[in-house]
Amino acid sequence: MIEPAALFGQMDIYLLDQLLRARIRPGMAVLDAGAGHGRNLEYFLRQDHEVFALDSAAQAIAAVRHLARRLAPRLPAENFRAEPVEASTFPDHTAAVVISSAVLHFARDEKHFQSMLDGSWRLLRPGGLLFCRLASTIGMADRFTPLGGRRFLLPDGSERFLVDEPYLLAHGARLGGTPIDPLKTTLVQDQRCMTTWVLRKPG
Secondary structure: OOOHHHHHOOOOHHHHHHHHOOOOOOOOOEEEEOOOOOOOOHHHHHOOOOEEEEOOOHHHHHHHHHHHHHHOOOOOHHHEEOOOHHHOOOOOOOEEEEEEEOOHHHOOOHHHHHHHHHHHHHOEEEEEEEEEEEEEOOOOHHHOEEEEOOEEEOOOOOEEEOEOHHHHHHHHHHHOOEEOOOOEEEEEOOOEEEEEEEEEOOO
């Protein structure tokens, strides 16, 4: 019997939910727009998906390339690029699934947030799935200290760009995306709120 950790690695449980509901199907091209060291990519590399990754940190992309050489050596190194998502050199419509997990809440301000979101959306094929996990004020709005420009001080001492329900719904409508799940927010006791936002691109 294969242990789940051996198959899925440290995949975000809400991304795994999309996989288990067959919204991410075998063979789909997957792009992680803010991949870190690749924790959400292990399964897709093992299962022979066409995998792409972006991260502004060169060290992170070096780790993803190392992971890919071990699990999917057929993939070219240029599939993994040390670039910010808002200035990616990948062509339009690169992938059927774009993952943005714990990325958008690092936006400097609203303009930066929109450019990061639009950069992720550009990479998504028509009919594709955008999966986002990001910090929000939903459920704990009174626990955060506003710093201006949608930036807040969180109880855990970190600073984040935080969204709320109307803000996400407005951006989804601007993009023309269709929500395929209601917004789902996990409250991390006395620390933060993490919201899952999943959109389908027209097409």
